[in-house]
Amino acid sequence: MGRMSGKVALVTGGAEGIGAAVGRLIVAEGGSVMLCDVQLDKANALAEELGEKAAAFELDVRDLGQWQKAVNATVERFGKLTVLCNIAGISEPGNVVDGSLDTWGRTIDINLNGPFYGCRAALPEMEASGEPGAIVNIGSMIAIRAAAFVAAYSASKAGLLGLTRSIALDCAERGVPIRANMVHPGAIRTPMYDRYKYSGMDEPENIERDFAATHPMNRIGEPEEVARAVVFLASDEASFTTGCDFVVDGGGSIRS
Numbered sequence: 001m002g003r004m005s006g007k008v009a010l011v012t013g014g015a016e017g018i019g020a021a022v023g024r025l026i027v028a029e030g031g032s033v034m035l036c037d038v039q040l041d042k043a044n045a046l047a048e049e050l051g052e053k054a055a056a057f058e059l060d061v062r063d064l065g066q067w068q069k070a071v072n073a074t075v076e077r078f079g080k081l082t083v084l085c086n087i088a089g090i091s092e093p094g095n096v097v098d099g100s101l102d103t104w105g106r107t108i109d110i111n112l113n114g115p116f117y118g119c120r121a122a123l124p125e126m127e128a129s130g131e132p133g134a135i136v137n138i139g140s141m142i143a144i145r146a147a148a149f150v151a152a153y154s155a156s157k158a159g160l161l162g163l164t165r166s167i168a169l170d171c172a173e174r175g176v177p178i179r180a181n182m183v184h185p186g187a188i189r190t191p192m193y194d195r196y197k198y199s200g201m202d203e204p205e206n207i208e209r210d211f212a213a214t215h216p217m218n219r220i221g222e223p224e225e226v227a228r229a230v231v232f233l234a235s236d237e238a239s240f241t242t243g244c245d246f247v248v249d250g251g252g253s254i255r256s
């Protein structure tokens with residue numbers, strides 16, 4: 001029996017990158033997954049590859065109405081909802097003065113309001129299942145150690161950290177068996193990372209070298225390394241863990 005056996009997860013950002021790796025691992029560990037994303041074609045292709053324990057649903061995390069539909073579709077398809085993984089996110093460069101107002105608004109909408117809407121839509125259904133549940137939110141090394149060149153991103157991920165801890169306390173104090181935790185990745189080799197690597201700001205190999213150097217382990221992480229942490233926190237193996245910051249960053253957040 002796998003670690004996710006009997007669990008039903010809704011995963012945002014499930015079309016590619018870290019979200020896709022999490023979807024794959026949930027199914028490999030015996031769980032069911034609804035892959036939610038704005039890129040429905042890619043999410044559908046992955047769901048088809050994963051078989052009957054996976055399905056896809058079009059969701060823009062900025063829209064609470066779409067969230068309600070995604071939660072309902074998950075329960076209709078798999079009978080319940082016990083795990084929510086808020087993984088969809090964006091990262092656009094810009095400091096406070098130079099960064100565009102669009103970047104600020106879009107980043108807060110997707111990275112912070114999105115998970116807020118998700119928790120708001122999913123928590124009642126997770127509670128109704130009567131089973132132990134888990135929320136795993138994806139933060140960033142940057143939530144703990146801010147970076148000057150991504151002001152909106154730093155703020156959105158630090159805000160999500162506060163939201164996660166508030167939910168963890170709320171559920172624990174009400175005696176609701178739902179845990180809420182965060183995983184903070186360092187630089188991870190996904191389409192998001194590639195957009196920086198091939199941005200033209202410098203030679204790709206220089207960008208790779210510089211990103212790697214911000215981590216004491218001096219390399220870029222792989223999506224599967226993050227997925228393993230997410231699935232651990234989503235599973236009952238982490239039954240006494242709530243409100244935690246689980247770093248998967250090659251030591252990046254402890255570098256002075």
Ligand SMILES: NC(=O)c1ccc[n+]([C@@H]2O[C@H](COP(=O)([O-])OP(=O)(O)OC[C@H]3O[C@@H](n4cnc5c(N)ncnc54)[C@H](O)[C@@H]3O)[C@@H](O)[C@H]2O)c1
Pocket residue numbers: 012013014015016017018019036037038039059060061062087088089090091110138139140141184185186187188189190191192193
């Ligand atoms: N890759 C990294 O280096 C890194 C580092 C730290 C944290 N993270 C975080 O990990 C998460 C996943 O990042 P990734 O690298 O896999 O990104 P990615 O860009 O490779 O994939 C993100 C996925 O989210 C989806 N998405 C974007 N906006 C959406 C929206 N409004 N509604 C629904 N889906 C939407 C995209 O379509 C895509 O499938 C993000 O929250 C990101 O901030 C990534």
